[in-house]
Amino acid sequence: MTRKQKRLAVIAGGMSFILVAVLLVMFAFSQSVAYFFMPADLAKADIKPGTRIRLGGLVAEGSVKRGQGSTVSFTVTDGTGNVPVTYTGILPDLFREGQGVVTEGAFDAASHGFVADSVLAKHDENYMPKEVADRLKKEGVWEDGKGSKGQANQGQTNQGQNTGAKGTATR
Amino acid sequence: MIIEIGHYALVLALATALILSVLPVIGARRGDAAMMALAPTGSLVLFALVTLSFGALTWAYVVSDFSVANVWENSHSLMPLIYKYSGVWGNHEGSMLLWLLILVFFSALVAVFGGNLPDTLRANVLAVQAWISTAFLLFILLTSNPFLRLDPAPAEGQDLNPVLQDFGLAVHPPLLYLGYVGFSVCFSFAVAALIEGRIDAAWARWVRPWTLAAWTFLTAGIAMGSYWAYYELGWGGWWFWDPVENASFMPWLAGTALLHSALVMEKREALKIWTVLLAIMTFSLSLLGTFLVRSGVLTSVHSFATDPTRGIFILCILAIFIGGAFVLFAWRAPMLKAGGIFAPISREGALVLNNLILTVATATVLTGTLYPLILETLTGEKISVGAPFFNMTFGLLMLPLLVAVPFGPVLAWKRGDLLGALQRLWVFAGLSMFAGLAFFYIQNGGPVLAIFGLALGFWGMIGALADLWYRGNFAKVGFSVGVKRLIGLPRSVFGTAIAHFGLGVTVLGIFAATTFGTETVVEMKQGASVDVGGYSLTYDGLRDAVGPNYTESRGHFAVSRGGVEVADVWSSKRLYTARRMPTTEAGILTFGLSQLYVSLGDAMEGGGMVVRIWWKPFILCIWGGALVMMAGGFVSLSDRRLRVGAPSRKAKPVKARLEAAE
Numbered sequence: 121m122t123r124k125q126k127r128l129a130v131i132a133g134g135m136s137f138i139l140v141a142v143l144l145v146m147f148a149f150s151q152s153v154a155y156f157f158m159p160a161d162l163a164k165a166d167i168k169p170g171t172r173i174r175l176g177g178l179v180a181e182g183s184v185k186r187g188q189g190s191t192v193s194f195t196v197t198d199g200t201g202n203v204p205v206t207y208t209g210i211l212p213d214l215f216r217e218g219q220g221v222v223t224e225g226a227f228d229a230a231s232h233g234f235v236a237d238s239v240l241a242k243h244d245e246n247y248m249p250k251e252v253a254d255r256l257k258k259e260g261v262w263e264d265g266k267g268s269k270g271q272a273n274q275g276q277t278n279q280g281q282n283t284g285a286k287g288t289a290t291r
Numbered sequence: 292m293i294i295e296i297g298h299y300a301l302v303l304a305l306a307t308a309l310i311l312s313v314l315p316v317i318g319a320r321r322g323d324a325a326m327m328a329l330a331p332t333g334s335l336v337l338f339a340l341v342t343l344s345f346g347a348l349t350w351a352y353v354v355s356d357f358s359v360a361n362v363w364e365n366s367h368s369l370m371p372l373i374y375k376y377s378g379v380w381g382n383h384e385g386s387m388l389l390w391l392l393i394l395v396f397f398s399a400l401v402a403v404f405g406g407n408l409p410d411t412l413r414a415n416v417l418a419v420q421a422w423i424s425t426a427f428l429l430f431i432l433l434t435s436n437p438f439l440r441l442d443p444a445p446a447e448g449q450d451l452n453p454v455l456q457d458f459g460l461a462v463h464p465p466l467l468y469l470g471y472v473g474f475s476v477c478f479s480f481a482v483a484a485l486i487e488g489r490i491d492a493a494w495a496r497w498v499r500p501w502t503l504a505a506w507t508f509l510t511a512g513i514a515m516g517s518y519w520a521y522y523e524l525g526w527g528g529w530w531f532w533d534p535v536e537n538a539s540f541m542p543w544l545a546g547t548a549l550l551h552s553a554l555v556m557e558k559r560e561a562l563k564i565w566t567v568l569l570a571i572m573t574f575s576l577s578l579l580g581t582f583l584v585r586s587g588v589l590t591s592v593h594s595f596a597t598d599p600t601r602g603i604f605i606l607c608i609l610a611i612f613i614g615g616a617f618v619l620f621a622w623r624a625p626m627l628k629a630g631g632i633f634a635p636i637s638r639e640g641a642l643v644l645n646n647l648i649l650t651v652a653t654a655t656v657l658t659g660t661l662y663p664l665i666l667e668t669l670t671g672e673k674i675s676v677g678a679p680f681f682n683m684t685f686g687l688l689m690l691p692l693l694v695a696v697p698f699g700p701v702l703a704w705k706r707g708d709l710l711g712a713l714q715r716l717w718v719f720a721g722l723s724m725f726a727g728l729a730f731f732y733i734q735n736g737g738p739v740l741a742i743f744g745l746a747l748g749f750w751g752m753i754g755a756l757a758d759l760w761y762r763g764n765f766a767k768v769g770f771s772v773g774v775k776r777l778i779g780l781p782r783s784v785f786g787t788a789i790a791h792f793g794l795g796v797t798v799l800g801i802f803a804a805t806t807f808g809t810e811t812v813v814e815m816k817q818g819a820s821v822d823v824g825g826y827s828l829t830y831d832g833l834r835d836a837v838g839p840n841y842t843e844s845r846g847h848f849a850v851s852r853g854g855v856e857v858a859d860v861w862s863s864k865r866l867y868t869a870r871r872m873p874t875t876e877a878g879i880l881t882f883g884l885s886q887l888y889v890s891l892g893d894a895m896e897g898g899g900m901v902v903r904i905w906w907k908p909f910i911l912c913i914w915g916g917a918l919v920m921m922a923g924g925f926v927s928l929s930d931r932r933l934r935v936g937a938p939s940r941k942a943k944p945v946k947a948r949l950e951a952a953e
Contacts, residue, residue, distance in 0.1 A: 126634070126635060129635070130635045130640075130643075134647050137647060137648070137651060138647075138651055140688075141651045141652075141654070141655060141684070141688055144655075144683065144684050144687060144688070145655050145658055145659075145684050147683075148679070148680045148683040148684045149662070149676075149680065151679070151680075151683070152676070152677065152679035152680045152683065153674050153675070153676055153680065154674060154675050154677070155672065155673070155674050156672075156673035156674060156675065174673075174675055186893075186895065186896070190812050190813075190814060190892060190901045208812070209812055209903070210812065210890065210892035210893070210901055210903050211892070211893065213525075213864070213873040213874055213875055214872075214873070224675070224677075
């Protein structure tokens with residue numbers, strides 16, 4: 121091979137590696153990306169059982185029931201729609217009735233309930249998953265700092281002007 | 292008063308940084324030595340001012356001065372002293388100040404150790420560093436000022452977020468920033484070289500130690516963060532492909548590529564333009580990481596506040612620096628002379644392969660991280676890209692690299708002999724395969740594919756040793772002469788071998804822990820037992836305890852093997868009183884390199900507890916490997932050829948001999 125051919129071979133090798141990577145990324149996106157829904161959306165969207173989605177909303181008051189072993193069932197609501205969810209495992213520390221959650225899983229073909237394999241309610245006591253907060257705020261169901269333990273915030277909003285606005289959002 | 296001094300020092304620092312941004316560049320253009328000489332002095336002054344400012348904030352935390360808003364929001368008088376210190380960077384404002392402190396620290400290091408740099412290059416590099424400092428000083432002063440006061444001062448603080456009250460977190464941000472921000476020096480060198488339009492092997496020699504230092508600290512920082520997430524969050528996982536983790540991982544990948552391409556440039560004057568581009572990209576990814584973490588576009592433990600002005604400000608910094616650097620690159624790069632040709636099968640070729648794979652892998656991580664953000668901005672659709680995506684793309688793409696790693700160091704520069712290398716290494720490949728099989732057999736169970744994963748880990752480890760074996764030529768000259776030969780080799784050779792060995796250890800840990808690990812969720816009543824990973828755990832009931840700023844109920848477990856009690860472990864649920872925030876403190880028992888991880892769930896009716904127990908075999912290899920990689924970085928840094936300012940003339944005859952030996 122001449123030098124030119126060698127160089128071409130190297131470039132072709134590099135390009136094909138990049139091509140493989142691009143195809144792989146596209147394939148992975150089609151396989152493993154979960155779309156986010158809230159209960160009200162589900163009426164409009166037709167989601168087949170077994171398709172992985174993320175379901176977010178508030179845990180309905182009084183809906184948490186403990187079943188056999190570590191199986192828990194609860195209802196995710198957004199004011200308009202309700203979806204029953206079952207989950208086996210340990211719930212996060214910050215999982216509470218009236219608080220926001222995001223669950224990931226799929227609808228079960230037989231029971232038509234949502235079976236979650238992960239439940240997120242993250243690190244902060246005011247934590248509202250961002251997707252959920254955005255939507256709920258728009259619909260006026262929930263406001264910043266007004267969770268079930270909302271009273272914890274009331275002392276702060278009238279503390280000094282320069283932090284007043286931040287006090288609720290920061291922690 | 293001290294707070295006001297700190298605030299004022301920060302303003303003075305801004306003025307200094309502004310002067311430093313302009314005058315040395317003009318000096319370098321005009322050849323004015325006095326103006327260029329301003330750069331090192333000014334950088335030291337800047338460092339002193341920012342240190343003073345940081346010290347003032349630290350003081351406010353140590354004495355719990357709740358009249359400072361930042362301290363009130365993130366501290367508590369009862370908090371242990373070490374967390375009062377770490378609380379300084381456990382929040383947005385303080386953490387940006389730490390970022391800045393480390394940035395000007397690196398500028399000061401360049402000023403001190405840059406004595407052997409040409410005057411114009413040093414002036415330009417320090418000026419570029421000052422541009423970055425100016426941007427971040429403005430950001431801190433305008434949007435994230437930690438020195439704001441409260442009037443009247445509250446009597447008690449709101450406490451630091453409980454998950455951040457931990458030793459791992461106390462050291463994670465400084466280490467991570469030393470890495471992240473360390474790449475700014477490479478960026479500044481690249482931009483300075485583009486401004487001058489001149490670049491040569493000496494440039495790579497100056498840049499490499501900085502890259503190596505930054506890479507070493509970033510390795511440590513990421514490993515620390517991963518270990519922290521593992522034991523503190525109580526989820527038993529060590530890597531979640533969370534955007535925030537990716538934000539620190541991408542500069543690491545690009546930095547690893549930079550480390551290797553700078554090597555080619557230093558030794559063979561090839562890949563010049565690519566190396567400059569990579570230096571710019573690496574720091575751009577660091578900046579992007581800062582944006583992702585600090586702007587609040589992501590919700591995670593790292594986003595302390597969501598204030599849109601901050602996000603837009605950082606986005607502007609990002610656009611100016613990345614955009615500016617790439618424009619400069621497009622304009623100036625054609626002027627740089629390319630040089631050094633080599634055959635595809637050679638050490639250079641292997642390093643190009645390394646760069647290709649690492650950059651493509653970085654690109655996939657970048658795609659997976661940014662795609663949901665971009666999609667949401669454009670269409671409003673919300674998606675989550677999780678571990679399956681990254682395992683499928685990044686995981687698969689990295690496999691060829693792991694196979695190739697042991698080949699690189701045994702190939703010759705310029706024109707290598709792959710067949711020869713294969714002949715030399717096949718014994719070791721066989722050994723690795725055998726070790727993988729043996730490991731699999733001892734642990735028995737798990738998918739057969741795991742054998743290859745395990746073998747890949749051993750391949751990395753044994754391959755690194757094989758490199759040293761051939762360099763010492765042990766087979767021909769016998770043990771004692773071989774050892775003598777090895778001692779004569781430059782330290783960077785050992786650095787390479789150690790770092791590659793560490794990579795193998797990490798890979799082994801990843802495959803062993805994911806393949807042979809088990810997870811058990813059970814409901815346990817007092818006195819009940821469960822078998823996990825060959826050990827038997829007996830639940831011994833809950834006890835209440837009180838800590839300095841929390842209360843907890845601790846579950847006690849006795850661990851026995853073969854009927855003999857070997858250890859006991861406490862796992863607890865804590866409630867931090869100031870924030871009324873519950874956390875789970877996992878109980879972790881270490882057996883050799885493996886760990887038993889016990890996490891408490893909810894109390895059941897009738898006195899039982901839901902308990903989640905993981906058996907994590909060889910999990911410590913994951914972080915241990917990172918430590919070994921870090922050690923490799925330090926060994927390599929101590930190589931006298933890399934030591935910045937080492938007398939080059941005296942070392943010359945020795946160096947010539949050593950290079951021939953390579």
